Amino acid sequence: MPDGTESESRKLLKRLREVMASSDAGQTRLDKITHLIADSMGSEVCSIYLFRDADTLELCATEGLKAEAVHHTRMRLGEGLVGRVAKTGVVVNTADAPSERGFRYMPETGEERYSSFLGIPVQRLGESLGVLVVQSREARQFSADEVYALEVVAMVLAEMAELGAFVGEGAALSPPHQRTELIRGVSAQEGAAEGHAWLHEPRVVVTNPIADDPQRETERLHTAVEELRVGVDKMLQLSSTEDTEQLQVLETYRMFANSRGWMRRMEEDISRGLSAEAAVEKEQSLARKRMAQAQDAYLRERLSDLDDLSNRLLRILTGQGQNTGADLPADPILVARNIGPGDLLEYGRNLRGIVLEEGSVGSHAAIVARALAIPLVVRAKRITAEALNGDHIMVDGDQGLVHLRPDDTIVAAFRDKIAMRAEAQERYASIRDKPAVTQDGQTIALVMNAGLMADLPSLDSSGAEGVGLFRTELQFLIHNKMPKRSELVALYERVLDAADGKRVVFRTLDIGSDKVLPYMKPTDEPNPALGWRAIRVGLDKPGVMRMQLQALLRAAAGRPLSLMFPFVAQFEEYREARAEVDKMVERERKLGHVLPERIEVGAMLETPSLAFAPQKFFDEVGFLSIGGNDLKQFFFAADRENERVRRRYDTLNVSFLSLIERIVERCDRSGTPLSFCGEDAGRPVEALCLAAIGIRTLSMRPASIGPVKSLLHRVDLGELRKRIIDARHRGDQSVRPAVLEYLRSLP
Template sequence: MPERSVPDSRSLLRRLRDTLAEPTGGQDRLDRITSLIADSMHTHVCSIYLFRDPETLELCATTGLNPESVHHTRMRLGEGLVGRVARTGTPVNTGDAPGAPGFRYMPETGEEIYSSFLGVPIQRVGEILGVLVVQSREAREFLEDEVYGLEVVAMVLAEMTELGAFTADHNGIGATHRFPVLFRGATGQEGAAEGRVWLHEPRVVVTNPVADDIEHEQKRLVEAVSGLQHQIDDMLSGSATMDKEQRQVLEAYRMLAHSRGWMRRMVEDIGLGLSAEAAVEKEQATTRSKLGQSSDAYLRERLHDFDDLSNRLLRLLTGQGRDTGAQLPENPILVARNIGPAELLDYGRVLKGVVLEEGSVGSHAAIVARALAIPLVIHAGRITTEALNGDPILVDGDNGIVHLRPEDSVTAAFRDKMAMAAEAQKRYADLRELPAEDQSGKVISLTMNAGLMADLPSLAGSGADGVGLFRTELQFLTRSRVPSRGELAALYKRVMDAAGGKQVQFRTLDIGSDKVLPYMKPQDEPNPAMGWRAIRVGLDKRGVLRMQLQALMRAADGRPLSVMFPFIATPEEFHAARAEALHMRDREAKIGRRVPETLRIGAMMETPSLAFAPDSFFAACDFISLGGNDLKQFFFAADRENERVRRRYDTLDTAFLSFISGIIARCDNAGTPLSFCGEDAGRPVEALTFAALGIRTLSMRPASIGPVKHLIRRANLDDLAQVIREAQDANVETVRPAVTRYLAGLH
């Protein structure tokens, strides 16, 4: 295999390694490195720019430019040629730097005499740490081999930066993973927690970026790639139970692992002086730069596959990653790019909080976090790159904020907030046995949402009147196969036993949209929230619906049973589902099994269409539950998974409340009990407003019951209803200001 003609590549890397190993300060290392690179590349200038903060690059060392400009010259991300390299993650190579698009003249550096410019990103697995630049007086573009050689050098600098080799002595640029960092994400589950980071996929740290023995490193790489290929072949050999699409995914995975181009490039990188681990990371970073900016969804998905392959290969080479024997820290906060429900449940209640780079408010992880009553922050971009196991971390689920390695003042303020919340919960505990009765004598039933057996102990502790929504899909989402009827019946029986005679309203399987079963053929739908989901799946796949209904009836074993069907959009869907429930009851009776003493069959109203159904529909329902999350997103046409719009519209908008009032009136006329279930039911101001409109049952997470009950007991719902009517008559867009003024006057 021919070697690239990069000047003294191996020699330069070894000299760099020796320099980095010397017991000297970070600034001295940087200065000596720029001199070494300039000498080896035969250039007049070599400069290293590092990020001072996420938006600012700082000249940290140079050979050839004015020394006085070091630590004084700064530029914003995207500014000048250096900023362009940092923003795009791709090299800039020009023989006429002053004439290049975006050039920024910095007179303090004295660089105006240098025409040629080559800048490459100092990056590690997609994380750009800085920019390495060489410049010369003569006007020429650098050769392809010179560009490639400088990228190899930048790869080693990235690893050394990661390890803190350039921690500054006095200039304010410190090692990565040491400074406090604030992440602004989004709320997945309310609450606050303090603890230590536990990475679901621990970072692999390359401690030996330079090869001592080229042949040995290439042999290590070949053996590791072979092991990776065998792992994937084993996965495919056990794919007999997989459907066509799942097998195709694994086949694509195997094709990547057997890619000759990938292997050739890594072998060449080792030939230039990189260790096997550094060669893998270099190719991973290069591929990320190329595919990460693509608008093609298929290519972006392949990038995830390639990342996973590269990370597996790095774990094989280093022995780092999962199963290292490390113990969970005290008060662990799980940090991950994303995580499935089964994996999150494996951690259980030991976790104090969860932080995800991806995820959504309706994701499996969010559902499990709510069930475990632990705070969750989603969309905390790049936190897996910044966090290390054991780092102190504060999670503010109420505001979607994460403080990593916080300063003492931030920690003190956060602890004060947690103490105040704990004190409030103690006050609410005194209300546990009291009814949610307002000053006029109206009693509101407060029930809880649940989805796991782990939720049920909260029933007594929260003071809930029952379970207004038991999500049955979690038992399907956390398994690799469809659970049997017997398994479901046993689980539902334990739920009813744990409820101790209090009512539990079971919602049948609500899958589709953002809840896709691992063994279910994925549906490529342009708008899954409005696609094949919930009762639509149940009526098309009646075998699963019937099995679930049978399991519920056998679990009841003669006790009262309440079942509701999700995402009903037309009366016809409800009547068809209701007929299935009645048929299953009659069939159970026919084969001699005990049937429920009473069978209440209800509908979840999550689409505006159902509000305008004929009176016969309302009369046919034993109860109706307003699914507030979906109902609001369809009313305002604002996707609740889209952070740009999901908070854009106020729940106390006059139009939305008028719409809810119409539903209340129709249920009252039909004598059909109505409840409100969703995030807004657990927000005290919204909950009080719904109660004033006439909704007498609210279902929420257990931790919200105390605050909601506390506010209801202080208020007079008749007075608040009058305040709301007056605000509506005044043609305001939202009644929130009027409600807020009313609450301010309460004692």
């Protein structure tokens, strides 16, 4: 490259901007770009490879290689030096390409004459879009200045691709944000929804990656950084001094916002021809790359803080974000990388559906989505990059699928599915007030799960006979500080008032594992699902448990009170927790408060160990609720957050049903009321089998009560039990085939 790298890179970027501003077709633009890069670099070859699909790169333009190879030469991700750059995101700079590890000769391109090879990843914020390559006959390594200049150019190419500058000929050049996309994720809440995308944190699009006036861009950067610093200082002033975790994050923000190194690097990027926004994004991309490679958890967190700070700075510079004046559509489907329960509750029932790029089936967002009965798909890769505000979107929460900008065929089929659901709901409404009585006269109590006041109207609309599980942790999760006892009393009073005499079972605070309080110092545990959680936290730190028990006792105010402790693994844990209840009852009596009319104290059976507890436990416990989700994952040693194994094991597996039967028998022997709570209670086929082996109370989400009741009305549980026993005697692994055969025989 000629002397004066800085001026040459600026010249190259200016010429690139001219190409961006032209009205040429996409292929013509690419051809011009490869020509001017080769000319500016003093190299014989410049080529641009873009992804045709997730695993295939296609030669889309070249200066110096054979023209007929364009759109014909393709390679797999990781194949050859180009594929290696695309896969690793690491620059390859060599004077002797054929001797490099992984080199592959492509005879149709005519590249055998060129020794030197410089491959630069074309990527935007860690998302790989392709590879920019320059080659020359002279056997030499390209200088650090030349590599830097090409990295800047590659970033601008990525921005141009994001803006649709290369739309035109060639399959790899189809318009971004216009294609029909099918995105596969994981179902976290069933249901189907159609609407328009609303991004919780809209992706910042840099429309001006190249700038003419470096002095003006530097001033813009300084002004924006100063605004950012003031904002961080204000957050620090408003932050509670008791919230040490939040203070540490904000102090890190302030450290980065005042980092001279960060500012110097962005100023240097601007001096080479980038706009202020592009300079911020370039440094953000480097931080994301380091974050992906960091092994140390603390370093990853700090780099994540820098990533968030960069987003804030970009929004200041571009004016893009939530406060852009755009209105929430009438039928919003929320799209986000992730979202906390507090933010989700602010949207409330306005949402038709939710799609998250991250998240899990047990996350806070999933808990709230289930409480609000909103279809939710998590782990939908690249959804925040693919979706734009206002895009037509359809969410299939049953299959974990997202249809973005769907074509007419998909729209018609999806709307048929929604119509069939609506028709079924009308049918279920007709049996809402009827008891769930089977053909052989067995009555099954169907109750609902809840966790928010917004759930309680479903008691009447769903036909639920009560609340089998009220999750009390949501009130702790959605705030930035511990709720006061008086606030809990008021909430629990409203819950009991809304239930209007129907039984409500309050589950005491179930935190830990994936439910970490915002104001609670997280514990670094290798396996949190088996760690310090639920009753274990309550017994080790009894202050919160006692406060919650007092709130429940006061809220009952003379009415019956039912409460249960989560994740009890052994008899002694229940005894200790029950003793705390007795202490709080005695304390409330001495204080002169009105005590509940009667108190039922139960436990959730979520570990196999409790199924084998001494018989005295079953005699003493007030009632038991089988927590099917946790019991199943521990029984099969299959993490329910792990997609590779969570669907591998069937609830209707003979071994698992045998464990449930053992629990039923032990409860029958002691006269202990027993219910089953969890996702399987709301799945009609599973619910039938649970009823057939002796479960007489099922607790589920309100929307499942109609389908379960409808099927219960049609079956003979005695006959179904015979089919289950026969399948077991045959040595079947699962009774599901036998049960489905029986159901198909029904009139």
